[in-house]
Amino acid sequence: MMMLKKLFLIAVLSLMVQAGNAFxxxxxxxxxxxxxxxxxxxxxxxxVSRAVFKFNHALDTAIFxxxxxxxxxxxxxxxxxxxxxxxNLRSLLTLSNNILQGDLGAAGNTAGRFAIxxxxxxxxxxxxxxxxxxxxxxxxxxxxxxxxxxxxxxxxFVLPILGPTTAxxxxxxxxxxxxxxxxxxxxxxxxxxxIGNSNxxxxxxxxxxxxxxxxxxxxxxxxxxSLEENSIDLYASVKSLYxxxxxKKISNSKSPIExxxxxxxEEIDN
Amino acid sequence: MKKxxxxxxxxxxxxxIITQKSNAYSSDxxxxxxxxxxxxxxxxxxxxxKEFKTEKLSKLALETVxxxxxxxxxxxxxxxxxxxxxxKEYMTLFEKYFLKSFTSRLSDYSDPKIEVISAEVLNExxxxxxxxxxxxxxxxxxxxxWRIYTKNPDxxxxxxxxxxxxxxxxxxxxxxxxxxxxxxxxxxxxxITLKEFINK
Numbered sequence: 001m002m003m004l005k006k007l008f009l010i011a012v013l014s015l016m017v018q019a020g021n022a023f024x025x026x027x028x029x030x031x032x033x034x035x036x037x038x039x040x041x042x043x044x045x046x047x048v049s050r051a052v053f054k055f056n057h058a059l060d061t062a063i064f065x066x067x068x069x070x071x072x073x074x075x076x077x078x079x080x081x082x083x084x085x086x087x088n089l090r091s092l093l094t095l096s097n098n099i100l101q102g103d104l105g106a107a108g109n110t111a112g113r114f115a116i117x118x119x120x121x122x123x124x125x126x127x128x129x130x131x132x133x134x135x136x137x138x139x140x141x142x143x144x145x146x147x148x149x150x151x152x153x154x155x156x157f158v159l160p161i162l163g164p165t166t167a168x169x170x171x172x173x174x175x176x177x178x179x180x181x182x183x184x185x186x187x188x189x190x191x192x193x194x195i196g197n198s199n200x201x202x203x204x205x206x207x208x209x210x211x212x213x214x215x216x217x218x219x220x221x222x223x224x225x226s227l228e229e230n231s232i233d234l235y236a237s238v239k240s241l242y243x244x245x246x247x248k249k250i251s252n253s254k255s256p257i258e259x260x261x262x263x264x265x266e267e268i269d270n
Numbered sequence: 271m272k273k274x275x276x277x278x279x280x281x282x283x284x285x286x287i288i289t290q291k292s293n294a295y296s297s298d299x300x301x302x303x304x305x306x307x308x309x310x311x312x313x314x315x316x317x318x319x320k321e322f323k324t325e326k327l328s329k330l331a332l333e334t335v336x337x338x339x340x341x342x343x344x345x346x347x348x349x350x351x352x353x354x355x356x357x358k359e360y361m362t363l364f365e366k367y368f369l370k371s372f373t374s375r376l377s378d379y380s381d382p383k384i385e386v387i388s389a390e391v392l393n394e395x396x397x398x399x400x401x402x403x404x405x406x407x408x409x410x411x412x413x414x415x416w417r418i419y420t421k422n423p424d425x426x427x428x429x430x431x432x433x434x435x436x437x438x439x440x441x442x443x444x445x446x447x448x449x450x451x452x453x454x455x456x457x458x459x460x461x462i463t464l465k466e467f468i469n470k
Contacts (some may be wrong), residue, residue: 076407155365219410222378230371232463240441248435258276265396265429268342
């Protein structure tokens with residue numbers, strides 16, 4: 001039943017990817033409307049998205065930010081170890097996507113990092129792999145893989161709690177569940193015919209994902225505050241930053257200019 | 271006669287000091303950013319008052335940022351729809367908005383540790399200077415790249431800050447555009463929003 005629901009969701013979201021242009025909202029920037037430009041996307045349903053965004057913002061102010069501030073009170077070595085532990089588990093999803101993207105070099109790097117950090121690094125709490133020259137190449141997810149395969153971002157919307165996304169990235173969220181070994185280990189806790197692991201439960205998965213989210217929020221408290229304080233349209237700012245960030249991640253660009261359009265600057269000289 | 275000569279000498283001396291002061295930044299983009307970072311660091315030390323920081327950072331921005339260029343860029347193609355007077359009003363508002371936003375963003379940092387790493391010439395108009403805001407107990411390391419406008423090679427100017435690959439100018443442009451589009455293309459709403467921001 002659960003699987004059927006997921007397939008239905010994927011089908012709906014795939015349609016949204018295809019129909020991104022047709023569902024263009026009535027508002028949004030001229031650039032954001034032109035989904036053919038990299039780092040841009042149409043709105044799926046801006047009114048609803050703005051309402052969900054407000055809800056998420058209120059939720060963040062009431063719960064997530066205070067939790068993140070509390071988390072920050074924990075001594076740095078413990079926070080760093082927690083972040084490393086979560087990142088190490090998360091690298092398994094990255095590995096699946098490295099392979100799907102055909103990036104075998106990155107896959108080798110991710111696998112090597114996981115092996116070293118899980119063993120020498122004591123279950124990923126420490127990061128000796130970096131000291132050995134295996135730098136963290138960054139996270140990958142199925143939304144990025146779809147992007148690498150050439151899928152258009154589709155339209156943009158905001159999900160309750162999970163935040164900004166595009167149709168492609170929402171499909172990616174579902175795909176992540178299929179590709180993430182941690183998801184499977186924690187969701188197959190019922191032992192049937194000797195298969196499954198009763199030591200874990202679904203809760204473990206959500207603790208792991210929740211901890212990752214709190215760690216990220218704690219690292220960005222000031223950035224979020226500054227963005228909020230200095231935006232004249234916070235919704236549009238977050239949308240722009242989200243789309244730019246996804247574009248950058250999909251291109252796996254190390255250069256700051258590869259995802260920037262110099263043509264935008266040329267216009268002011270005319 | 272002697273008195274006049276003395277006055278002229280003093281005048282030339284003072285003029286040269288003032289001129290030197292306002293053009294004190296290096297024409298080499300990497301060095302230019304290093305000097306700006308060092309100057310900002312001096313201003314941002316905790317012992318300085320907020321008013322002092324705001325005043326000094328505003329002066330720094332006026333001397334080193336192409337505020338007019340960023341203002342035009344932020345307006346995008348709407349610029350061509352504005353009358354001369356509207357454009358003048360917009361630029362006055364934009365400068366105030368920009369300085370308030372710029373000083374507010376920077377004031378969050380006390381004693382920032384920034385390493386200027388390298389510079390890459392894109393073309394005769396632009397050079398990208400790469401730098402790194404070092405990690406603290408609370409914040410992770412952040413890559414900051416500066417888009418430097420070098421059309422006048424003797425006086426480089428900052429046009430954009432690209433933080434971890436995300437352009438602040440582009441974000442601002444899309445924000446402005448969203449405000450205008452949300453009001454059926456009425457850019458006077460943008461003027462009102464900017465005024466609200468300036469006065470808040």
